[in-house]
Amino acid sequence: MKSNLKKATLLLTGLMVGGKLFAQSPDTLDTKDYVQPFSGSDSYRTWSIGVNGGLLTPFTIFGSNRNQDFIHPTAQLGYGGYIKKQIIPSFGIQLDYLGGKVSGDGGQNGTYSDFETKLNYAASISGNLTLANINWMHKKGVIQPYLTFGWGLMGYKPVLNANGATPVNFKANNESVKEYFIPVGTGVKINLGSGVNLDMGYQVNFVGSDNFDGYKTGGMNDRFSYAHIGLEFALGKTSKPQLATHNPVSSMRTEYLWENMKTKQALQAQIDAEKAANAKLRSDLDETNANLAKLTADSDGDGVPDANDKCPNTPANTKVDGSGCPLVKQEVKVYVTEEDKKVVKDAITNLEFDFGKSTIRQTSYPSLDKVAELLVNKNFSLKLAGHTDNVGSDAANLKLSKDRAESVKSYLVSKGVNASRIEAVGYGETQPIASNKTAAGRQDNRRVEFTLY
Template identity: 75%
Template sequence: MKPNLKKVTLLLTGLLVGGKLFAQTPMADTSSAKDYVKPFSPESSFRTWSIGINGGMLTPFTIFGSNRNQDFVHPKAQFGYSGYVKKQILSSFGIQADFLGGKVSGDSGQPGTFNDFETKLNYAVSLSANITLANINWRHQQGAIQPYLTAGWGLMAYKPTLNANSGTPIVYKPNNESIKEAFIPVGLGLKFRLGTGINLDLGYQVNFVQSDNFDGNKVNGSSDRFSYAHAGLEFALGKSSKPQLATHNPVSSMRTEYLWENMNTKNQLQAQIDAQKAANDKLKADLDATNANLAKFTADSDGDGVPDFYDKCPNTPAGTKVDGAGCPLPVNKPVVIVTEADKKIVRDAIKNLEFDFGKSTIRAKSYPSLNRVASLLTEKNFSLRLAGHTDNVGSNDANMRLSKDRAESIKSYLVSQGANASRIEATGYGETQPIASNKTAKGRQANRRVEFTLF
């Protein structure tokens, strides 16, 4: 028994170590996008075929019923091997064809006719339903462990050999022929996902033989049974780009589809928002350009009521009346009518005007007539031009200064009496414009004058 246990232990150790190595490879790091399959996709979107190879321990002891009631109550562990081909129909349901081989042996543990038995299992083929549990996961994208149950029906061929207490082996069936019997395999196990399409398979199977001669000792008439604890690897067949249906979580694909659709919707809405924003920006830019163009037609820098674009006379002083081209309208000056009475007042002022000799000082006797001139200028808003003249006695410069000073002196006096200074013009001409000969005293007296001109 120890060599067989040793073989089984080495096999399980090798499978577990190999499984750990597979788990450390990049294949185990598969993303949800790679495992994603659009919901309600056809079967062709998955890998539905797989094969498995297993090795483990065969023993007549099982977890069902009382093992003390069997023909041989002391089991011996023997090495067993198996393989299968599976077709996955749904995420949680598949059908698999199994093959099982090895030896099953046991010891009676008490004095009797037979000491122990050994049955060589030439083959045991069966067709079973495989139900995968918990591969639909609402919390994770994909579960790392898939529990499963199996049940089916099959046919086996075996050769039991009994060892009598005398030490003589007894073959149950003569001519070394195999016994063929139907059996029902029932099992459970766990599959650990190591990578894309690779799973570690740990399982336990009880095989119910439809006879009492599996151990070669037909005693109580009850059917024999034996168990098979195994470990192995499962490999999914097909393109590695497709997920294995048995380990596929459809809930994750539905969630991914929902997120992608929401993301696409969000991107579409964002694209529409961006497009509308761009359209609004363009509309604003066009509006700004239009307003800028309109501003050219409405700007009026000088405030004359004519836009700059049409203003042919820019910078017109404020308050100036302009025409349609922005140019000042001609000013119609009021017609000044100077009457004879007005002229007489001026003549009297000229007649009575006297200055100190050689000076611009007005003598007091001239004030009354000048006062009447100031009143005339104020009442009728006349303008007055004063022109000072001298004879030729003295230098030209002195005469020019004297004539200018006397005209200015009269202007200052008139202004002091209320006349508008802006309407009085005072000019000196010196001896340049005589009206009589300077060779006679009478002529020189006529040349010494200040002319008053109303307008």
């Protein structure tokens, strides 16, 4: 008995050391354990094989040993292996093999002192139900308690020993007994690394007859137990996790974090793109403003923008032409004909403004166009004098008269007349030509006088 226990201890130590050789770092597990949520079974390792060793004994946790044919069980070494197909995370189907010896002494009938049964083979098919997937590493299941239940066939040879007598084979020709049995077990698996599990279990095998110990007595079938420890190895690509130990919640959490990161990156990329677009718009706007500033800049203050000024740096208060060059004063005799006077008179007669404003009405444009044509063709100079009646304040009337004269000047300049040849002044109500006491007189006083020279 002590020798068998020593052998079992050495076996357990070897299995634990072997398990450490297969262990991997948590970082590797974290990398390999992710599977996209709701993936099919082809994303996992579903096949595995296992080897184990332990103690075989006729003692079981079911019933009392006092009712057995031999009431003093002894422990013998047993060994086994299996191949398993995991169907879903909580259930798999496995084919088991078990071998070894089972022995006991203290026969109740006094005829035989002990027995030893050689278990040539015991093959069974079982369902493996995982009760829980306990997570102690926050990423994947580490401990999986399980139950097994199955059916199988075994071949065994019982030998009975009497006190001081020759051992007796159960069958005279020493043939094996073939019988069915029902294995029921429980245990726990501990994940040691990627694809390696430590398997510790206890199995009770209910034999279909009372022949297992070689002695038939009473009405109860024989049974024996197998307490074992071993290693389970997952088959398939190491990049795939085991279906039995996989933690789908961890994968869903990883998926959420990845998607959240992608969303943040996409939003940040969009923000960066919008910032870049805004920066480009600001740059384009600054460039446009700079170009506009160049087009409107008038360094010498002569009224002609630098872009069109052919004579830059003109002295202050120098009269210039449309190109920004000083006007050459020439003594030119100007003759104003009666026809010219008539053109001016028609313009004065037809000139109308919006009430209380300096806006010229369109009905005045044709006669003003003729005045512009006259000024361009004959190079005349023109003085525009704005006047008002005495309705309103002096300041308002002075401003209105000046604005109306400037409005006429602006119109004529827009038709090609040289601005330097037009003088626009306002006199307000200071130079009436009729009485302001009557409506007709006030109408006459509201005027713009044209003087050709």
